[in-house]
Amino acid sequence: MELLALAVVVGAVLLGVTLQRTSGMGTGLVLSPTLVLAIGPVAGILLTNMTTVVSALFLTVAVRADIDWGRYARIAPAIVLGSVPAALLVYAVGSGWLEVIIGAVLLLSLAATPLLHRLTEVPPLPAGLVAGLLGGFLNTAVGVAAAAMLAYAQVTRWEQKAFAATLQPIFLTMGLTSVATKLLVGAVGEGQPPPWPLILAAIGSVPLGVLLGGAVARRVSARTARRVAVVVVVLGATATLLRGLGQVLGAPAP
Secondary structure, rough: OOOHHHHHHHHHHHHHHHHHHHHHHHOOOOOOOOHHHHHHHHHHHHHHHHHHHHHHHHHHHHOHHHOOOOHHHHHHHHHHHHHHHHHHHHHHHHHHHHHHHHHHHHHHHHHHHHHHHHHHEEEEEEHHHHHHHEEEEEHHHHHOOOOHHHHHHHHHHHHHHHHHHHHHHHHHHHHHHHHHHHHHHOOOOOOOOOOOHHHHHHHHHEEEHHHHHHHOOOOHHHHHHHHHHHHHHHHHHHHHHHHHHHHHHHOOOO
């Protein structure tokens, strides 16, 4: 089982980082449901946050010329404010309910995404504060803040290239904040942190994923990459939701 978990983690990281390099997001989308199923909700989301930090750091360096630091500055301060209540939620909620929340939020986020083009334009400053708050909360609770960032890009009419690049320091900040707040509030109890072999496997796979993503990005469109991520998330989130419901209702977990 440990070898299987290692293989799942490495495969998920390679796919997630490749998709993130291609479309601007993907690491959290792929890792969150996959790792929750593989190693549990608390350890899975924490490892997702840790891996996001490393992948976003590499990708920030790779796309630094296109980053809009002014936009980043409007979002980053609110991330901490959104992360703290999410860390407290993780601390207080049992694993079954946490899986239900993770699965449901991921599926609802995907369902809401097609409606984002109907949102009216909003000034960047208030939109950035809301996106930071919501993104910080979602990233800490479920490991994925893509819906909040896509909504922000839509209401501020943000151009795709700068958006995809600026997401990387945003995700880096979210990942660091999520890990820090969980540790501070004690949301990672004894026996729940990810095993060190899995941490090393996840982090060690990031550079290969960045290189692979660079090659794929020249051949695959961002739209195709997002579609692949959606399929992975739907499958993983559905399985997570069903397993969580089984635990909450007292049925044996699949």
